[in-house]
Amino acid sequence: xxxxxxxxxxxxxxxxxxxxxxxxxxxxxxxxxxxxxxxxxxxxxxxxxxxxxxxxxxxxxxxxxxxxxxxxxxxxxxxxxxxxxxxxxxxxxxxxx
Numbered sequence: 001x002x003x004x005x006x007x008x009x010x011x012x013x014x015x016x017x018x019x020x021x022x023x024x025x026x027x028x029x030x031x032x033x034x035x036x037x038x039x040x041x042x043x044x045x046x047x048x049x050x051x052x053x054x055x056x057x058x059x060x061x062x063x064x065x066x067x068x069x070x071x072x073x074x075x076x077x078x079x080x081x082x083x084x085x086x087x088x089x090x091x092x093x094x095x096x097x
Contacts, residue, residue, distance in 0.1 A: 026056040030067035034074040042078025046071045 030052035037045030049071035057064025 024061070026052045026059075027061055027063045027067055030056065030064075031070060034067065034070040037071070037074045038078045038081065042075050042082065046075035046078060049074065 030049045033045045033049035033052065037049060050068060053064045053067030053071055055064070056067060
């Protein structure tokens with residue numbers, strides 16, 4: 001085992017496992033849930049997308065990181081959109097009296 005500064009060399013690590021069909025399903029569902037979460041119930045759908053992304057990443061699928069990022073961005077957009085809609089409907093209610 002080659003050691004450099006107390007660390008094993010990169011070639012001493014085993015290769016990551018290949019992504020399975022199950023992770024592909026988790027990645028696809030994660031992206032769908034993140035997209036739905038922008039419009040409907042962001043805290044529920046984006047959290048589900050985040051969990052699916054973490055599970056896919058732990059299973060060796062590199063796209064899991066993209067799902068994690070998409071779920072966080074979708075959550076922020078969904079909450080921002082919900083606040084904007086609530087503020088606009090509140091001001092409309094006040095204006096209509």
